[in-house]
Amino acid sequence: MKSFDPDFLKKLERFTLYSRRPVLGTAGGNRRSRAKGSAIEFSDFREYTLGDDYRSIDWNAYARFERLFVKLYMEEQEANITVFVDASSSMDSGEPNKGTLARELAAVFAGIALAGYDRVGIAAIGDSVRKELPSFSGKAGFPRALGFLEGIGFRGRTDLKKALKAYGPLRGRGISILLSDLFSEGGEDGFREAMQYLKFQGQDVIVIPVLSPQELEPAFEGALRLIDAETGESVEVEMTPQVLRLYQKELRNFLEVRQSICESMEISWVPVQSGVSLDRLVFETFPQAGIIR
Amino acid sequence: MRFLNPWGWLALLAWVPVILLYLLKRQHEDRTVSSILLWREAQKDLQATRPWQRLRARLLLILQILAVALLSLSLARPVLSGGGGGVHYIAVMDTSARMQATDVSPSRIGRARMDLQDLIRDMRRKDTMTIVQAGIQPFVLVGPTGEKGRLREYAGGIQATNGRSDLERAVQLARTLLQEPKKEAGEIHLFSDKIPEDDRSLVSHVYSGNGQNSAVTHVSCEVRGGEMTVLSRVANYGDKRDLTLELKADGMRNNVREVSIPKQEEVSITWTGVPEDTHTVEVSLSEKDDLQLDNRGWAVRKEEHPVRALMAAGRNVFLERALSLRSDMEVIKADPDDMPESGDYLLYLFDGALPHAIPESGNLMLFCPPSSKELGISAEGETVPSGITVRQQTIYPDLVEYLEPQGYQIAKARKYKVPKGLDVLLEDQDGTPVLMAGEQNGRRIAIFSFSLSRSNLPMKPDFPILIQNLLDWMIPSNMDLPETIFVGETLQLSPFPNTTGITVLSPSEKKYHLDAEPDPVFYDTYDPGVYKVTQKTDRQTEQERFVVSVPTEEVSDLREETRAAVPSSENGIRKKGTTAARGVSFHREIWTVSGWVLLVLLLTEWWVYHREI
Numbered sequence: 001m002k003s004f005d006p007d008f009l010k011k012l013e014r015f016t017l018y019s020r021r022p023v024l025g026t027a028g029g030n031r032r033s034r035a036k037g038s039a040i041e042f043s044d045f046r047e048y049t050l051g052d053d054y055r056s057i058d059w060n061a062y063a064r065f066e067r068l069f070v071k072l073y074m075e076e077q078e079a080n081i082t083v084f085v086d087a088s089s090s091m092d093s094g095e096p097n098k099g100t101l102a103r104e105l106a107a108v109f110a111g112i113a114l115a116g117y118d119r120v121g122i123a124a125i126g127d128s129v130r131k132e133l134p135s136f137s138g139k140a141g142f143p144r145a146l147g148f149l150e151g152i153g154f155r156g157r158t159d160l161k162k163a164l165k166a167y168g169p170l171r172g173r174g175i176s177i178l179l180s181d182l183f184s185e186g187g188e189d190g191f192r193e194a195m196q197y198l199k200f201q202g203q204d205v206i207v208i209p210v211l212s213p214q215e216l217e218p219a220f221e222g223a224l225r226l227i228d229a230e231t232g233e234s235v236e237v238e239m240t241p242q243v244l245r246l247y248q249k250e251l252r253n254f255l256e257v258r259q260s261i262c263e264s265m266e267i268s269w270v271p272v273q274s275g276v277s278l279d280r281l282v283f284e285t286f287p288q289a290g291i292i293r
Numbered sequence: 294m295r296f297l298n299p300w301g302w303l304a305l306l307a308w309v310p311v312i313l314l315y316l317l318k319r320q321h322e323d324r325t326v327s328s329i330l331l332w333r334e335a336q337k338d339l340q341a342t343r344p345w346q347r348l349r350a351r352l353l354l355i356l357q358i359l360a361v362a363l364l365s366l367s368l369a370r371p372v373l374s375g376g377g378g379g380v381h382y383i384a385v386m387d388t389s390a391r392m393q394a395t396d397v398s399p400s401r402i403g404r405a406r407m408d409l410q411d412l413i414r415d416m417r418r419k420d421t422m423t424i425v426q427a428g429i430q431p432f433v434l435v436g437p438t439g440e441k442g443r444l445r446e447y448a449g450g451i452q453a454t455n456g457r458s459d460l461e462r463a464v465q466l467a468r469t470l471l472q473e474p475k476k477e478a479g480e481i482h483l484f485s486d487k488i489p490e491d492d493r494s495l496v497s498h499v500y501s502g503n504g505q506n507s508a509v510t511h512v513s514c515e516v517r518g519g520e521m522t523v524l525s526r527v528a529n530y531g532d533k534r535d536l537t538l539e540l541k542a543d544g545m546r547n548n549v550r551e552v553s554i555p556k557q558e559e560v561s562i563t564w565t566g567v568p569e570d571t572h573t574v575e576v577s578l579s580e581k582d583d584l585q586l587d588n589r590g591w592a593v594r595k596e597e598h599p600v601r602a603l604m605a606a607g608r609n610v611f612l613e614r615a616l617s618l619r620s621d622m623e624v625i626k627a628d629p630d631d632m633p634e635s636g637d638y639l640l641y642l643f644d645g646a647l648p649h650a651i652p653e654s655g656n657l658m659l660f661c662p663p664s665s666k667e668l669g670i671s672a673e674g675e676t677v678p679s680g681i682t683v684r685q686q687t688i689y690p691d692l693v694e695y696l697e698p699q700g701y702q703i704a705k706a707r708k709y710k711v712p713k714g715l716d717v718l719l720e721d722q723d724g725t726p727v728l729m730a731g732e733q734n735g736r737r738i739a740i741f742s743f744s745l746s747r748s749n750l751p752m753k754p755d756f757p758i759l760i761q762n763l764l765d766w767m768i769p770s771n772m773d774l775p776e777t778i779f780v781g782e783t784l785q786l787s788p789f790p791n792t793t794g795i796t797v798l799s800p801s802e803k804k805y806h807l808d809a810e811p812d813p814v815f816y817d818t819y820d821p822g823v824y825k826v827t828q829k830t831d832r833q834t835e836q837e838r839f840v841v842s843v844p845t846e847e848v849s850d851l852r853e854e855t856r857a858a859v860p861s862s863e864n865g866i867r868k869k870g871t872t873a874a875r876g877v878s879f880h881r882e883i884w885t886v887s888g889w890v891l892l893v894l895l896l897t898e899w900w901v902y903h904r905e906i
Contacts, residue, residue: 089327090327090328091327093325093326093327094327098327181327181328183327183328183330187330212327215326215327220324222322223320223321223322224321224322224323224324225321225322225323225324226324226325226326226329226332227323227324227325227326227329228325228326228328228329228330229325229326229327229328230327230328231329233329234323234329235329235332235333235336236321237332237335237336241903243335243336246335247331247332247335249335250331250334250335251331254330254331254334
């Protein structure tokens with residue numbers, strides 16, 4: 001796993017995780033909240049009623065409309081960030097390794113969240129929750145998160161629906177980040193249900209499919225018996241150009257279906273390839289995708 | 294369409310492995326992947342489009358099956374034939390000794406036989422063939438016939454001779470056969486190790502592998518100073534060689550020599566110290582080469598046996614001197630009225646008289662004989678011949694060779710009717726016979742119409758010539774056998790007058806009995822080696838030998854450059870010319886066309902495989 005040096009961490013502090021909608025937390029923080037208050041970020045207007053703070057009257061609006069309006073501000077609160085790392089056998093593949101990248105990305109998100117005074121929880125999931133780091137806050141907890149991530153071993157199968165449901169109720173509204181290759185039991189429907197469950201839990205979801213270059217552009221030849229790393233099942237395939245083309249088509253279809261599910265649920269969809277460097281992902285891909293700012 | 298190589302269809306067996314490859318399950322290599330989910334889906338897709346996939350799979354299979362079929366077709370060498378009738382093939386098979394060479398496997402003649410059998414096999418129903426064997430004397434071996442079994446039988450029995458071949462005459466014979474007024478088309482196929490020059494009308498099958506060969510080209514012997522000296526020559530028609538030569542005297546090893554002969558040179562080797570009573574010498578090479586036939590040579594010592602003659606012609610010094618010129622001649626003088634009762638004489642000479650009892654055997658040389666009913670001699674008066682000349686139409690021109698009878702003077706001569714069996718050699722200006730010769734009942738007779746004492750002939754230089762000519766004819770020097778003849782040449786034997794039987798023993802111990810009729814001819818001289826000729830007379834047996842040798846000058850040089858220039862293939866077998874059919878028929882091999890189609894098909898198969906259309 002990449003060593004997170006102070007410079008890198010300092011760079012991370014400049015970022016904040018962007019939520020499509022306001023979060024609902026319990027403690028004050030850097031996160032905007034539906035609880036309107038006097039924080040800096042402007043939210044809305046409403047007509048002045050008796051008892052309102054006259055300092056919040058917008059005189060410019062009065063000049064234009066000849067009615068009194070008061071400015072409403074978003075109150076900044078801490079957010080609950082939950083990072084789900086797929087810890088199934090399928091993640092332990094690829095060159096560079098997908099699991100390694102997933103752990104590094106989880107650490108990045110944890111680092112950003114902790115720097116923004118958010119609460120972070122991390123879960124290693126497979127066909128259930130394998131390992132869990134209960135949510136905590138404070139920059140000082142970052143090494144704890146790193147230690148947890150380094151201790152994740154990749155084994156067993158993936159069942160996103162079962163695993164996410166097994167995680168239990170999430171603490172209020174927050175952001176859930178899923179780092180997985182999405183090769184999961186239940187297929188497309190299982191994925192949809194898993195996402196629906198997170199959305200039902202009031203989560204702003206970010207799905208980051210992690211695939212290796214070998215999965216995206218397999219360079220197989222000849223007659224192969226392909227063995228599934230998770231299930232041990234096999235399939236015999238004559239690696240003709242046509243079969244490779246069909247695989248590419250299936251892969252595109254696989255990703256497009258899941259992307260469209262995400263889009264229909266306003267879930268952020270940011271696919272990454274394990275061959276791309278962490279710096280590039282963090283400082284180019286994610287900001288461009290709008291999941292961090 | 295017909296096929297020159299129907300065995301090519303065996304390549305169709307390749308269909309079996311091609312189909313098996315489609316049926317057999319391939320060995321798969323294990324590879325672990327993160328998930329087989331997508332691969333399984335891809336496989337499903339493949340199966341979902343099964344009609345197209347199966348069609349495509351079949352397309353590859355069909356292409357491969359077609360490729361195998363075309364390969365078989367090409368190997369079978371299809372020939373397109375046109376026209377109405379069949380083809381008359383004339384196969385001219387060279388059977389010269391050179392065809393025994395083993396520089397082409399199994400031998401030149403062996404390979405030629407195989408090709409001829411192939412040609413017979415490929416004949417169509419209407420085709421016919423004539424096989425001409427081109428040996429020393431070209432002849433039609435079989436045909437024309439369309440019976441393949443018969444043709445195969447004859448073709449399989451063709452062997453190379455030990456002699457030369459007359460290819461030009463053989464081809465001429467083939468052309469004559471082809472020109473017979475028939476409607477069918479014709480082809481002449483020549484199976485030989487050389488091609489007659491400027492002859493493109495033939496389909497030539499040429500067999501030559503530039504063989505290495507050495508040969509004993511000459512052996513002769515001479516008795517001198519109480520011992521025999523043998524001269525031999527050995528030629529090397531290949532690269533430089535070290536050879537071991539062996540000399541055998543009457544079948545016993547006498548001497549061995551090591552010689553080194555440079556490339557394409559000939560050396561002479563003289564052998565001395567051979568016993569003088571040796572009858573036969575043989576020089577042979579120990580090392581093997583591509584033509585074994587010419588590795589031995591023979592020579593025989595000339596045998597001399599005395600010829601006894603009885604002369605009852607008075608005292609005639611000139612005649613005696615002329616007779617004594619023959620070293621083997623033993624002349625006994627006698628009085629015609631007092632003839633010795635016993636004695637087996639080969640020649641009797643009488644002058645002016647005949648004995649009461651004419652000898653039953655032996656040749657006769659008569660000078661001015663009286664009439665004899667027994668000999669058919671009828672004298673009718675006397676004459677003084679003048680203007681003596683040689684009769685132009687005489688059947689014995691050899692007997693009067695080198696004579697100039699214009700200066701002959703004869704004081705008195707008898708006039709004879711020409712006896713039965715005799716011919717006139719000399720005549721005067723009136724046509725009166727002066728000298729007659731001929732054969733009666735197996736005996737040779739010469740009749741002079743005058744007595745030697747009444748003529749100046751004995752004093753002429755012509756006299757000894759005439760007497761020797763007559764003696765050579767009447768009493769051949771022994772059997773007058775040539776020392777050496779070449780394989781296949783005929784040998785005319787000269788039997789003694791009283792010979793009762795002639796036998797010839799070949800080198801392979803085969804015995805031939807010949808009648809003692811005038812001029813018997815011995816034909817079977819196809820084995821090289823020493824032949825023994827035995828003549829039996831009433832009282833004695835005479836034996837002589839002659840050698841039949843290989844014509845090395847013509848057959849021993851196996852090198853390519855001595856032949857007509859035709860590009861040689863690796864195995865030494867070439868084919869020149871195309872099927873040159875006469876008339877409206879045509880034959881064209883189309884394997885090149887099928888070969889090109891095959892190539893295109895293979896490219897298509899390759900493209901289909903890689904593009905997976």
